Amino acid sequence: MNWRGVLAIYGFEMARWRRTLMQSVVSPVISTSLYFVVFGSAIGSRIDSIDGVNYGAFIVPGLIMLTLLTNSIANASFGIYFPRFIGTVYEILSAPVSPFEIVLGYVGAAATKSVILGLIILATAGFFVPLQIAHPFWMLLFLVLTAVTFSLFGFLIGIWADNFEKLQAIPLLVITPLTFLGGSFYSIGVLPPFWRKVTLFNPVVYLISGFRWSFYNIADVSVALSLGMTAVFLAICAFLVWRVFKTGYRLKT
Amino acid sequence: MHPIISVSNVTKKYASGLVALNGVSLDIERGEIFALLGPNGAGKTTLIGIICGIVNASGGTVAVDGHGIGKDYRAARSLIGLVPQELATDTFETVWNTVSFSRGLFGLPPSPAHIAKVLKDLSLLDRRNSKILTLSGGMKRRVMIAKALAHEPQILFLDEPTAGVDVELRKSMWDLIRQLNASGVTIILTTHYIEEAEEMAGRIGVINKGEIVVVEEKAELIRKLGRKQLTLDLQKRLDAIPEGLDGHPLALAADGRQLIYTYDSKSERTGIASLLKDLSEAGIRFKDLSTQQSSLEDIFVGLVSQK
Numbered sequence: 080m081n082w083r084g085v086l087a088i089y090g091f092e093m094a095r096w097r098r099t100l101m102q103s104v105v106s107p108v109i110s111t112s113l114y115f116v117v118f119g120s121a122i123g124s125r126i127d128s129i130d131g132v133n134y135g136a137f138i139v140p141g142l143i144m145l146t147l148l149t150n151s152i153a154n155a156s157f158g159i160y161f162p163r164f165i166g167t168v169y170e171i172l173s174a175p176v177s178p179f180e181i182v183l184g185y186v187g188a189a190a191t192k193s194v195i196l197g198l199i200i201l202a203t204a205g206f207f208v209p210l211q212i213a214h215p216f217w218m219l220l221f222l223v224l225t226a227v228t229f230s231l232f233g234f235l236i237g238i239w240a241d242n243f244e245k246l247q248a249i250p251l252l253v254i255t256p257l258t259f260l261g262g263s264f265y266s267i268g269v270l271p272p273f274w275r276k277v278t279l280f281n282p283v284v285y286l287i288s289g290f291r292w293s294f295y296n297i298a299d300v301s302v303a304l305s306l307g308m309t310a311v312f313l314a315i316c317a318f319l320v321w322r323v324f325k326t327g328y329r330l331k332t
Numbered sequence: 333m334h335p336i337i338s339v340s341n342v343t344k345k346y347a348s349g350l351v352a353l354n355g356v357s358l359d360i361e362r363g364e365i366f367a368l369l370g371p372n373g374a375g376k377t378t379l380i381g382i383i384c385g386i387v388n389a390s391g392g393t394v395a396v397d398g399h400g401i402g403k404d405y406r407a408a409r410s411l412i413g414l415v416p417q418e419l420a421t422d423t424f425e426t427v428w429n430t431v432s433f434s435r436g437l438f439g440l441p442p443s444p445a446h447i448a449k450v451l452k453d454l455s456l457l458d459r460r461n462s463k464i465l466t467l468s469g470g471m472k473r474r475v476m477i478a479k480a481l482a483h484e485p486q487i488l489f490l491d492e493p494t495a496g497v498d499v500e501l502r503k504s505m506w507d508l509i510r511q512l513n514a515s516g517v518t519i520i521l522t523t524h525y526i527e528e529a530e531e532m533a534g535r536i537g538v539i540n541k542g543e544i545v546v547v548e549e550k551a552e553l554i555r556k557l558g559r560k561q562l563t564l565d566l567q568k569r570l571d572a573i574p575e576g577l578d579g580h581p582l583a584l585a586a587d588g589r590q591l592i593y594t595y596d597s598k599s600e601r602t603g604i605a606s607l608l609k610d611l612s613e614a615g616i617r618f619k620d621l622s623t624q625q626s627s628l629e630d631i632f633v634g635l636v637s638q639k
Contacts, residue, residue, distance in 0.1 A: 081406070081439040082439075083436050083437075083439045083440065083441065084436065084437050084438065084439050086436060087433050087435075087436030087437045088437070090433075090436070091422075091425075091433055094425075094429070095424075098424060165420055165421075165422075165423070166416075166418050166419075166420030167420045167421065167422055169386055169414065169416050169420060170414075170434060170437065170479065171437070172384075172385055172386045173384040173385050173386055173409060173412065173414050174409060174437045174438055175405065175406040175407075175409040175410045175438060175439060176437065176439075177406075327388050331386060331387060331388050332346065332347075332381075332386075332387050332388070
């Protein structure tokens with residue numbers, strides 16, 4: 080294992096994050112605060128509690144997930160796309176680092192940033208709504224698993240994309256809709272039966288449901304299923320990343 | 333002693349169907365400066381890319397100091413520093429950080445002393461805290477060299493190191509390369525500036541259309557393939573080459589005041605004696621004569637156009 084190589088990549092990515100702290104931390108915190116103000120306080124005050132949980136508090140796990148998914152993908156995809164775009168990826172490819180070490184550096188850094196961001200937003204939420212965390216260990220586990228999974232997914236997008244438009248397309252056209260329709264702001268129990276069935280094909284439902292369970296002990300689907308689906312998605316992304324390095328897809332000509 | 337790099341029958345066919353390398357075999361000796369010459373698109377960069385791990389070969393094998401670049405890639409790559417042709421730098425990083433990053437990436441413990449030495453050798457030390465963004469093109473090129481030297485490689489690949497670099501800087505880069513070589517680093521440089529190869533290299537390989545055309549000691553190459561020119565300064569100006577001299581490969585130059593005779597220095601009969609006899613019979617007198625060895629450039633053009 081070339082740990083110093085992993086650390087070099089990890090450190091480089093974290094430094095990039097610190098350089099753009101305003102954009103990477105402050106802007107998600109502001110936008111999440113706006114959600115709390117608008118949905119939690121303004122609109123939420125007219126909505127009954129859901130399953131005994133105040134509406135403002137109910138949306139906290141969903142909002143954290145929304146930030147976690149978009150930021151994991153954005154960080155990891157940009158992290159590997161940019162060196163490809165400006166050509167500095169030559170150095171990574173010609174260094175004595177294994178594919179696993181490269182992924183560990185990039186995805187590890189992206190996931191770290193997302194988890195930190197998730198915790199910051201959780202703390203921010205504490206200012207707006209009464210919070211309770213029923214299962215802190217599971218909460219952290221879901222947080223980390225999701226961050227890693229979607230950072231891997233973002234890494235794949237960063238390798239697949241050959242222009243900036245593609246880099247934006249998946250988060251914008253797929254992830255954001257899936258998150259909004261995945262029960263960030265409602266329990267899928269309030270949907271008509273047909274749409275409830277359709278929603279079950281949305282993987283984000285399982286992430287949000289499991290995550291919300293770790294807060295309030297309420298879930299749309301069983302916790303085991305949530306954990307299982309997260310693990311499956313993680314495995315799929317890990318397999319695809321392995322294939323990328325095996326074949327050299329878009330990295331080596 | 334076995335060669336430090338051994339390339340054996342390497343081929344590369346791109347997905348587009350383009351054959352960039354067609355069975356290239358090449359040995360690089362330990363401690364030499366080797367120049368790989370070839371026109372644009374000849375396969376120089378592809379060959380370097382394969383050795384360094386950036387391009388996947390379609391066939392053949394490469395060993396670096398006995399380590400195959402496939403299974404034993406860590407050992408192989410640890411020995412190599414690469415300076416690619418394209419300027420590619422981390423714009424927002426400082427010089428010091430980007431060079432330190434390279435050292436870490438290669439798995440070495442931090443060594444501020446070594447980084448400082450490399451930066452000093454490349455006249456970058458006073459810019460160590462500058463963002464790369466603020467550097468000139470020539471400085472960026474040197475930053476890339478510094479990055480390649482950060483892990484104290486035994487082999488240094490320089491792909492077109494002086495493309496777009498001004499004359500003065502080019503000379504100082506050559507000095508640096510010589511210094512590195514003197515300290516034991518094997519240098520492989522690609523160039524299409526013949527002047528550079530002629531100035532620097534001990535051995536020269538010429539590649540064209542994905543095939544190695546010739547690999548030879550520089551002096552030997554020039555001697556073997558070199559054509560010589562005999563220049564005669566005439567006493568009287570000529571309008572055309574007189575009829576009696578048709579059989580000789582002659583050309584008029586300097587507005588008819590010079591006759592230039594081209595011959596092969598390695599052939600048994602250079603034809604000079606019969607030329608001089610014919611000249612005197614034709615009544616052409618000359619006041620001076622000189623011979624010149626053709627430059628590498630002439631040889632190169634000859635080799636490449638033969639193909």
